[in-house]
Each structure stands twice: as C-alpha cells, then as structure tokens.
Amino acid sequence: MTHAVKFHPGLMLLEQYVEGSLSADVALAVSAHIDLCPHCQQLSHDITIDQAASLGEQNVSAHDEQQDWQQMVDFITSQPGLSAASVQRSNALPQVASVTVNGRTFEIPRALSRLAEKHNKWLQLGGIATAKLPTGEKQHVSLLYIDKGTEVPNHTHLGLEMTLVLAGKIVDENGEYGVGDLLINSPDDTHTPRTLADEDCLCLSVLSAPLKFNKGLTRLLNPLQQFFY
Amino acid sequence: MLETTALTGHHDASNRQKRITQRMTITTDNEIRTGQWEDALTLVALNEDKLAYAELFKYFAPRLKAFGMKMFGNEQQAMEMVQDAMLNVWRKARLFDASRGCASTWIFTIARNVRFDMLRKKQSRKDDISADDLWFDGDYPEQESNSSEHWDTILMSEKLAPHFDALPPAQRMVMQKVYLEEKSHQEVSDELAIPLGTVKSRIRLALDRLREAFDDTRS
Numbered sequence: 472m473t474h475a476v477k478f479h480p481g482l483m484l485l486e487q488y489v490e491g492s493l494s495a496d497v498a499l500a501v502s503a504h505i506d507l508c509p510h511c512q513q514l515s516h517d518i519t520i521d522q523a524a525s526l527g528e529q530n531v532s533a534h535d536e537q538q539d540w541q542q543m544v545d546f547i548t549s550q551p552g553l554s555a556a557s558v559q560r561s562n563a564l565p566q567v568a569s570v571t572v573n574g575r576t577f578e579i580p581r582a583l584s585r586l587a588e589k590h591n592k593w594l595q596l597g598g599i600a601t602a603k604l605p606t607g608e609k610q611h612v613s614l615l616y617i618d619k620g621t622e623v624p625n626h627t628h629l630g631l632e633m634t635l636v637l638a639g640k641i642v643d644e645n646g647e648y649g650v651g652d653l654l655i656n657s658p659d660d661t662h663t664p665r666t667l668a669d670e671d672c673l674c675l676s677v678l679s680a681p682l683k684f685n686k687g688l689t690r691l692l693n694p695l696q697q698f699f700y
Numbered sequence: 701m702l703e704t705t706a707l708t709g710h711h712d713a714s715n716r717q718k719r720i721t722q723r724m725t726i727t728t729d730n731e732i733r734t735g736q737w738e739d740a741l742t743l744v745a746l747n748e749d750k751l752a753y754a755e756l757f758k759y760f761a762p763r764l765k766a767f768g769m770k771m772f773g774n775e776q777q778a779m780e781m782v783q784d785a786m787l788n789v790w791r792k793a794r795l796f797d798a799s800r801g802c803a804s805t806w807i808f809t810i811a812r813n814v815r816f817d818m819l820r821k822k823q824s825r826k827d828d829i830s831a832d833d834l835w836f837d838g839d840y841p842e843q844e845s846n847s848s849e850h851w852d853t854i855l856m857s858e859k860l861a862p863h864f865d866a867l868p869p870a871q872r873m874v875m876q877k878v879y880l881e882e883k884s885h886q887e888v889s890d891e892l893a894i895p896l897g898t899v900k901s902r903i904r905l906a907l908d909r910l911r912e913a914f915d916d917t918r919s
Contacts, residue, residue, distance in 0.1 A: 482909055488834075491812045495820065495829040502834045512840045514908060517901035520801055521870065523808035524898060529766035536762050543783055544757050547790045548750045582833055607828050 476508040476651035482518075485511065489518045496610040499582060500633045500653065500677045506580035507637075507651035570673075572600055572616045577638045577673045590614060598666075599623065601676070611678040617641065622665035630680025632656040634664075639672035641665065737803035738796075745793035753790060760804075761786055764811050771815055781818060785811040800839065802895050809835065863913035871906040874899055 480488070480501050487493045488501045505511045568584035569576050572593055579587040583604070591603040598621030604612045615634070617623065634641075634654040641648050643664040648654055656662065658680075666672045737759070743752035761782055768778030788810045796806050813831035820828055867875065877888045878899075885903075889896045 482905075482912060489812075491816045491831075495834075498834050499829050502836075506836070506840075509840070513904065516801075517905045519809060520805050520898050520901040521905055523801075523805035524870070524894065526760075526763055526767060526804050526808045526811075529763040531762040531766055535765050538762070540757065540761055543761070543786070544754055547757075547783070547787050548748075548753060550787060550791060552748055552791050553794060581836055585833055586829070605828075610829075 476504075476510065476649075477646075478648060478652040478654060479508065479511055480504060480653055480655070482514070485515050486518055486522075489515055489522055494610075496606060496612050496677045496679075497631075497633065499586075499606070499612060500635050500675060502582035503580045503637075503675055504635055504651060504653045506582050507635075570602075570614060572602070572614075572673070573618060573671070575671065579637065583675065586612075587614065597621065611676075613676050615674045615676040617664075617666045617672045617674070619666050619671045620668045621671075622663060625661060625663040626682040627661045628656050628658050628678075628680070629683055630658060630678065632660075632679075632682070633675075633677040635675040637673045637675055639670050640667060641672045641674070642667065738798045741789075741793050741796045741803050741806075742798075744790065745796060756789065756803075757786060760789070760807055764807070767811065768815070777818065781811060781814050784814040784818070788814065795837070801897060809837075860910055860914060863910055866913075867906050867909060871902045871909070874902040875906045878903060 484493070484497075484501055488498050488505075491498075493501065505515055567581060568579045568587050570579055570587055570590065571577075586604045586606060589605050591605070593600045593602045593616070598618035600616040602614045604614065606612045614637075632655070634648075634656075636648050636650055636652050636654075638650060641664050643654075643662040645662065737756060740749075740752040740756045743749035744756070764782045764785055765778050768781040769775065772778050772781070785807065789807055792810075796803065800806075813835060816831045816834070820830065864872065864875070873892070874888055877883045877891065878885065883891070885896060885899045889899045892899075
C-alpha cells in the first residue's frame with residue numbers, strides 16, 4: 472500500500488461527484504478511488520465545503536420564508552432521535568470487505584464493500600476472470616481479475632471505460648498503474664493492458680458500452696464482449 | 701461546546717431561547733455568527749432541544765427548498781427533499797462533528813444524499829448503489845498535510861496569470877486576499893464573513909486547480 476497514487480479523476484469529476492450529479496456507476500469508481508487516495512480525500516473534503524457555501528447563498532422568496540412550516544416541524548420533532556448504539560456504529564472506521572478469486576484473497580475498499588459481498592459468480596476466460604456487481608441493469612460494474620503474465624487483447628472502447636486498480640499492477644502502452652490508480656479511457660483510446668510476469672491484479676471495471684476487440688484472431692472475441700460488459 | 705453544555709444544564713428553556721435569539725441577531729461579530737448553527741445542533745444532539753431545532757429549521761428549510769427547486773424543478777419533490785433532509789438533521793444531530801466542518805456543510809451533504817437516493821428509488825431498483833456507498837460519513841486516517849509553501853515560486857510564474865483569472869470567483873477572491881494583499885487566513889475569514897475552514901479549503905482547491913493548469917502547460 473506504499474504505492475503513491477498517480478492517476479486521479481481530476482477536479483471536474485470530483486466536483487460532479489461531490490455535487491451528486493455523476494451517474495451512479497461512475498460515482499462509485501470515483502468514491503472507491505477516494506478511499507484509496509489521501510490526496511483526493513482532502514480535495515473532495517475541500518470541494519464539499521466550497522459547494523456547501525452555496526446553500527447559504529440561496530435566494531429565499533418571501534413566499535417560502537412565510538410558508539407555514541409548522542406542521543413539518545411538529546412532525547419531525549415528534550420522531551425519535553438515533554439510539555446511542557447506532558451512533559456508535561456510524562462512528563466506526565471505514566468498513567472493508569474481501570473477495571477471493573483464483574485462490575487469492577483481496578481487500579476491497581469501503582465504497583465497494585457492501586456490493587462486493589453480493590457479487591455474481593466469477594466467469595473465467597483464460598487468465599481473466601470477471602464478476603458483476605449488482606448495481607442495476609443499465610450499469611456495467613464488475614470486478615476484473617487478471618492473473619500474472621496475462622494480456623487483455625487490444626481493444627477500443629465504444630463508450631467510457633473506467634478501471635480502478637484495487638490490488639497488484641497493470642501496464643499498458645501509456646504507463647504502469649498501481650493500487651488506487653484510476654484509468655479513464657474514452658471511445659478514441661485503444662490499448663492492450665497486461666499484468667507483469669510476477670504479479671496478478673484485481674480491478675474495478677465500469678463500462679458504459681461494450682469493448683470492441685481489434686486485432687486478428689482476437690476479433691473473434693467480439694461475440695464474447697458480453698463477457699467484459 | 702463547553703459553554704452550551706453548561707447553559708443547558710443550568711438555565712430553563714426560556715433563557716435558552718433568549719440566548720439563542722441574541723446570538724442570531726449579532727451580525728457584527730463573525731466568530732459568534734459562524735458558530736450559531738453548530739451551537740444549535742449541539743443543543744439538539746444533547747437534549748433534543750426543540751427550540752434550537754426550530755431556529756435551525758427556520759433558516760435552513762427555505763434554503764433547502766430553493767436548492768431543491770433548482771435540482772428537481774418541481775415543488776412536490778423539493779418539499780419531499782426538505783422534509784427528509786430536515787428529519788435527518790433532527791435524528792442524526794448526534795453524528796454531527798464540528799471538527800469536520802460547519803453545520804451548513806453537514807446539512808448540505810445530508811440533502812445531497814437524500815436527493816441522490818430519491819432519484820435512485822424513482823427508478824425502483826433493489827440492489828443498487830446508494831448514497832451510503834458513495835459518500836463516506838466519517839474520518840479517513842490522518843495524513844500528513846502537504847504544505848503549500850513550494851507553491852509560492854510557481855505562483856510567481858507569469859504563465860499562471862491567465863489561469864488565475866479563470867479560477868471560480870469565490871476561490872479567486874480568497875487567493876487574491878492571501879497572496880496579493882498578504883492577509884492572514886483569519887483576516888480573510890473575518891473580511892468575507894466565511895468560516896476559517898472555508899478559506900483554507902478554497903486556497904487548497906485554487907492551488908490544485910493551478911497545479912492542473914501548470915502541469916498542462918508543461919506537457
């Protein structure tokens with residue numbers, strides 16, 4: 472865990488994440504990145520404080536000011552507060568979970584821990600295994616395991632591909648990515664990610680459209696693109 | 701904090717109300733003005749103080765509604781958000797931790813989470829990403845603060861001038877007062893009537909934005 476995170480979501484994505492305007496699957500990848508990245512923990516904290524100031528700047532119309540709120544106040548204050556026990560629970564440190572694949576057990580960051588415990592079964596294809604997280608039909612969020620010394624065939628993205636390294640390391644034409652690094656590939660990007668000979672890798676993968684495989688025989692994989700998606 | 705604890709221990713409700721009202725009407729003293737909502741939340745947390753809650757409600761509910769109207773574009777959902785958010789403020793007051801930020805920041809995040817979950821539920825999915833997954837309500841382990849000192853030389857660079865102008869107005873204002881007018885963070889906080897924490901956050905954000913711009917010009 473001594474790896475310094477090098478690839479961040481960037482200010483624009485962080486701002487939309489804090490605002491709550493990102494689509495849920497993209498926000499989940501950003502949130503898991505933040506769990507692994509002290510730099511973005513500080514940034515998102517600062518962005519929250521900055522954005523929250525807008526609440527005080529809302530123009531309140533005279534109508535809303537004078538609206539009869541009493542009924543709502545009475546209803547709310549008749550409700551019980553949280554019990555001491557649940558206060559204790561909420562103050563606990565970030566929860567982490569773990570998943571096991573290929574005989575290896577990996578720790579999963581807080582943002583993914585609830586969903587990772589409910590992951591679908593692992594599907595294997597050579598040195599690659601993938602398990603979907605139950606995040607709704609239109610979202611394609613999965614855990615992606617790549618065994619050591621394995622190459623994912625060269626592919627293009629028909630939509631946005633976000634890959635967050637949760638354990639180990641992957642390399643592609645553009646560089647080397649370790650724990651916490653977030654790769655964002657747009658439809659124009661083509662790459663061939665692979666693992667090193669001595670280290671496997673677990674990633675979170677968020678896809679907005681299927682992958683398209685480009686080269687030679689691996690084009691035959693295209694019917695299998697559902698495997699990744 | 702200590703003061704309010706003592707206050708609730710020894711004074712009756714009407715005195716308390718008077719004290720709160722007094723605090724709200726003092727607008728010249730920033731220290732007290734920025735502390736009023738945190739104090740009120742503490743009173744709600746300590747003994748479910750309905751008067752303190754009513755004051756909080758009176759200020760925040762109409763603002764949350766205005767906020768919700770922009771987000772949802774209709775009054776019914778905006779009001780649903782106000783009720784859910786303000787109910788959470790009442791129920792979860794004990795979870796508020798002033799060391800992590802001021803009351804309005806806490807309430808802002810509650811409303812954001814309520815809104816997110818409302819929009820998800822509308823799509824009626826059971827196994828789904830929830831606000832609790834996305835936004836951690838707690839403290840990450842402490843990290844060493846990275847100082848902004850080495851920034852001073854980079855800030856002198858002429859190349860940064862256009863990016864400085866492109867900062868969001870609120871951040872540019874704070875940066876101008878700190879770096880060009882050489883004011884202390886506290887002075888800026890007093891002058892702009894914003895909490896000290898907000899000043900520090902805006903400086904860090906502006907520096908990060910400039911760093912992104914600077915890295916882009918280099919590559």
